[in-house]
Amino acid sequence: xxxxxxxxxxxxxxLALVAAVLVATGALTVTFVSSGGKGxxxxxxxxxxxxxxxxxxxxxxxxKAGPRASTGRFTVDCGTNGNGxxxxxxxxxxxxxxxxxxxxxxxxxxxxxTADSSDADLAAxxxxxxxxxxxxxxxxxxxIDKAVRAGDNAVKQALASTSPTVVCPSVRxxxxxxxxxxxxxxxxxxxxxxxxxxTADRRVLASRGVNAKLNTEVLQWLxxxxxxxxxxxxxxxxxxxxxSLADCDVSFDAVHITLHSGHGTAATPQVRCPSVRxxxxxxxxxxxxxxxRNLAELDxxxxxxxxxxxxxxxGNALVGPLTAKRTxxxxxxxxxxxxxxxxxxxGLNALAPCTVDQQSGGQPSGGQPSGGQPSGGQQAAAPxxxxxxxxxxxxxxxxxxxxxxxxxxxxxxxxxxxxVPMPKFLxxxxxxxxxxxxxxxxxxxxxxxxxxxxxxxxxxPVCPAGRQVQRVQDFPGCWDGKNIDSANHxxxxxxxxRATGACPRGFVAIPQLRITISYxxxxxxxxxxxxxxxxxxxxxxNPFSDHNDFLNVNSARTMxxxxxxxxxGRRCA
Numbered sequence: 377x378x379x380x381x382x383x384x385x386x387x388x389x390x391l392a393l394v395a396a397v398l399v400a401t402g403a404l405t406v407t408f409v410s411s412g413g414k415g416x417x418x419x420x421x422x423x424x425x426x427x428x429x430x431x432x433x434x435x436x437x438x439x440k441a442g443p444r445a446s447t448g449r450f451t452v453d454c455g456t457n458g459n460g461x462x463x464x465x466x467x468x469x470x471x472x473x474x475x476x477x478x479x480x481x482x483x484x485x486x487x488x489x490t491a492d493s494s495d496a497d498l499a500a501x502x503x504x505x506x507x508x509x510x511x512x513x514x515x516x517x518x519x520i521d522k523a524v525r526a527g528d529n530a531v532k533q534a535l536a537s538t539s540p541t542v543v544c545p546s547v548r549x550x551x552x553x554x555x556x557x558x559x560x561x562x563x564x565x566x567x568x569x570x571x572x573x574x575t576a577d578r579r580v581l582a583s584r585g586v587n588a589k590l591n592t593e594v595l596q597w598l599x600x601x602x603x604x605x606x607x608x609x610x611x612x613x614x615x616x617x618x619x620s621l622a623d624c625d626v627s628f629d630a631v632h633i634t635l636h637s638g639h640g641t642a643a644t645p646q647v648r649c650p651s652v653r654x655x656x657x658x659x660x661x662x663x664x665x666x667x668x669r670n671l672a673e674l675d676x677x678x679x680x681x682x683x684x685x686x687x688x689x690x691g692n693a694l695v696g697p698l699t700a701k702r703t704x705x706x707x708x709x710x711x712x713x714x715x716x717x718x719x720x721x722x723g724l725n726a727l728a729p730c731t732v733d734q735q736s737g738g739q740p741s742g743g744q745p746s747g748g749q750p751s752g753g754q755q756a757a758a759p760x761x762x763x764x765x766x767x768x769x770x771x772x773x774x775x776x777x778x779x780x781x782x783x784x785x786x787x788x789x790x791x792x793x794x795x796v797p798m799p800k801f802l803x804x805x806x807x808x809x810x811x812x813x814x815x816x817x818x819x820x821x822x823x824x825x826x827x828x829x830x831x832x833x834x835x836x837p838v839c840p841a842g843r844q845v846q847r848v849q850d851f852p853g854c855w856d857g858k859n860i861d862s863a864n865h866x867x868x869x870x871x872x873x874r875a876t877g878a879c880p881r882g883f884v885a886i887p888q889l890r891i892t893i894s895y896x897x898x899x900x901x902x903x904x905x906x907x908x909x910x911x912x913x914x915x916x917x918n919p920f921s922d923h924n925d926f927l928n929v930n931s932a933r934t935m936x937x938x939x940x941x942x943x944x945g946r947r948c949a
Contacts, residue, residue, distance in 0.1 A: 423905045425919050429837040434830040435821075439791050439877040446789030448942035450887065451949045454484040454505040454513060456780040461504075461644050461686050462768055465491035467512065468803045468925040469865055471620055472545040477809075478627070479516050479773050479910035480763055483644075484783060486512035486929060488683040490646055492549075495617075495801045496672055497679035498929045502687075507949075510929035513785060513891060515849070516809075516910040516922070519767075520901055521775025542577040542598070544569075544624035547606070548654035551613055553667040556718070558612045559658030565609050572601050573624070580626055588813050591626045598624050603863045614664075620803070622863035626813065628913050645691055647681045647698065649674075649730035652706065655723075660716035670709045677701050678730075691732030702728040733762060772917075773910045781844060784892040789942040790853060790885035791877030797935040798886040798928055803861045804869055806851045807923030812915055818866065822847045822922045826894060834920040836909075838902045844894040845902070849924040853888025854879035887938050889926055 441447060461483040463475075470476035473491055483489065488501035489512045503510045547569055554562050576598040583590050603622040610618040652674060659667050681694045706724040714720035763769060767776050789795055808819035821832040824846050825839035832848060839845055852869035859868040870880050872888075879885050897907050908917040915921045930938070941948035 425835050425917070426838055426902070426905050427833060427835040429825045429828050429831070429833065429839055429843075432824075432828075432831045432833045432837070436830050436832060437874070439875060441791045442793075442877070444793050445791045445877075446794045446885070446943045447791075447945045448789055449947055450787040450938040450941045451947075452505055452507060452509050452785045452787075453949070454503070454509065454783065454785055456783050457482045457484050457504075458779075459487075459504060459686060461487065462517065462763070462777070463490070463644050463646075464763065464770070465489075466514075466925065467491050467493055468927055469623070469805060469809075470543075470545060470625065472550055473543060475762065476543070476625070476627075477516075478912050479770065480768055480777070481514040481910075481925075482517050482780070483512060483514040484785075486510050486927070487686045488679040489927070490682055493679060494550075494672070494675045497675055498801070498927065500676060500679060501929075502683055507934065508931075509934065512927045512929065513924070515847070515891070515893065515924040518778045518845075518895060518897075518907055518909055519773065519775035520778055520897065520907045522901065522904075522906055539581055540626050540628050542573055542580055542594070542624055543627040544573050544598075544602070545621040546651075547609070547618070547621050549651040550621065551609075551653050552615050553653070553656060553659040553664050553671060554613050555664060556658030556660055562609060562612050565605050565612070569602060569605055572598060572605075576624070588815070592814055595624055595626065599863050617861065619859075619863050620861045620865070623865060645685045645732050647678050647685065647691075647694065647730050648733050649678055649698075649702065650727040652709075652724070652727050655721075655727060656709070657713070657718070657721055659713055660718050663712045663716045663718075666712040667709050670705050670712070673705050674702060677705070681730075685732065695730055695732065699729050702730070770910075772913045775908075778895050778897060778907065780893050781896045782892075782894040784890075784894075786890050786892075787887035787938050787942060788853070788890055790872060790879065790888070792872075792879075793885050794943045795853075795885045795887050795939050796855075797932070797939045798855060798930075799860050800928060800930065800932060800935070801860050802855070802869075802886075802928040803865055804851045804889070804926045804928075805865050805923065806849050806926075807921070809921050809923045810912055810915060811920050812918060813912075816920065819920050820850070820922075821920070822849050823919060824848060836902075836905075836907065836919045839897075839899070841899055845897045845907070846895070847891075847893045847922060849891045849893075849922070851889040851891075851924070851926055853886060854883035855886045856882065857884050887935075887942055891924055 462480050463483060464477045464480055465475065466473070466477040466481070467489055471491060476491060485503050485505050486498055486501045487503060488497055498510060498512070501510055505511070548566060551562075576594050579594045580591055599622050602624070603619060606618040606622055610616060653671060656667070677698060681698050684694060685691060703725055706728055710720050710724050767774070769775070805818075806820060807822065808814060808816065811819040819834070821834040823833045823835065823837050824831060825837050826844040826846055827840075828837075828843075829848075837845060850871075852866075852871050854870040854872055856868050856870075862868040870883050872879050872885070895907075901907050909919060909922055911917050911921045928935070937948075
């Protein structure tokens with residue numbers, strides 16, 4: 377049975393009529409035809425998703441500032457992704473899941489960040505931000521494809537015949553060393569996590585993934601069960617931050633496998649190394665600190681190599697030295713364990729060689745399945761292919777990427793009170809990447825044109841001549857005062873009340889991040905509906921699926937400067 381969605385209703389039209397019917401109510405479709413990559417997939421976006429900005433009534437309301445308002449602004453210049461750091465990873469919402477977004481992101485700020493980065497990796501990274509801010513800011517790219525035709529959508533057909541899967545972040549590959557006395561308990565909890573994922577997968581598969589309400593219920597149940605286990609697991613291994621791995625997703629990865637065989641050029645090449653943490657035996661208590669230091673050193677080595685790839689170093693030149701460093705570090709881990717009277721672990725040196733995924737096109741032998749299941753255990757889904765061709769295309773995300781003309785990153789105040797500095801490594805999301813599948817509770821209208829700051833639209837804008845297409849994305853400006861992340865990556869932060877500007881009870885005001893992205897898109901492209909947002913396949917370029925992610929790696933000193941500037945009512949950069 378074909379999936380039906382209000383975002384995909386279509387009937388063929390002649391291109392000559394496109395401009396004339398821009399504001400018509402019929403659901404008219406233009407289709408992107410892949411001109412790069414394999415040319416085997418197309419992506420459709422409906423003309424009903426485009427609207428002249430003049431037809432959007434003014435709707436941006438800013439409450440009146442109170443006597444204790446913090447009215448300053450602090451602006452950061454991190455560039456426009458001129459170095460070309462593109463990736464389908466989502467390190468905030470899907471940590472540990474390679475290419476988990478199934479669409480390409482622009483990244484500015486932190487150079488080393490990938491889905492596998494640790495906080496220590498991020499802190500050691502270089503940055504594109506002029507003030508040294510190592511935070512990561514990333515959002516889906518916008519594409520233009522002028523080769524349009526009306527007709528059937530290959531992705532639509534593929535979705536109808538695709539069985540979705542539940543995908544969860546890897547836990548084994550992100551744990552510290554496991555104390556020998558806790559090893560059996562930890563192994564049982566990891567097996568329980570595997571069983572939960574399999575159970576959820578079967579429930580979603582029974583409805584072929586088309587029941588959005590059921591998918592949401594299953595994912596909420598799974599998150600609750602995983603959170604309880606991860607909290608116990610964290611105590612057993614003495615690790616915090618496991619809550620970040622609780623949230624799972626329903627994935628249509630098989631659409632990519634159906635439409636694209638093989639692997640292509642990676643968006644930004646990444647180093648891929650076999651996981652080590654899940655291969656270690658229980659570690660004697662007196663060796664834990666040394667083993668964990670060396671595990672962190674292995675992470676740092678990968679992060680350093682990834683940063684060099686972003687700045688243009690050839691991957692072939694990196695692999696040999698990296699393998700030598702890993703061999704020495706793995707040897708130190710084995711010695712530390714044996715020194716305390718335990719049996720020296722065998723075969724660790726086999727985990728030293730790495731590859732660069734632009735060359736290998738996939739996960740190296742010995743790597744961890746993205747869902748977190750052990751090698752040789754439950755059958756894992758095939759890794760999601762990398763973007764392909766000079767335009768870094770994925771099925772249903774085709775055409776040339778539009779580089780932003782400008783990216784404005786600013787931290788703003790609260791209209792009722794002073795702000796406190798946000799904590800280092802705070803994660804934040806804004807928007808909803810799957811409104812058709814998960815509902816619109818978190819979706820936000822972000823689209824406008826330069827000169828129309830008084831209105832935001834949930835449709836793609838058609839701007840007057842000479843005006844830029846813009847995306848204005850506000851992040852939550854209230855924090856629970858304790859956590860840097862939460863099971864759903866949202867509950868630890870909140871938006872201020874739209875009417876009063878006040879934070880919810882139990883939350884404190886922090887600098888609110890706003891990112892404004894501007895594009896020079898030819899007006900004829902706008903009129904013909906030839907630009908669109910990268911999205912998950914099942915969202916089909918829904919403009920209401922726009923979203924943005926942020927991971928704060930500002931130093932405590934810089935964040936204090938930001939808060940002070942805002943509280944003093946100044947304009948700073």
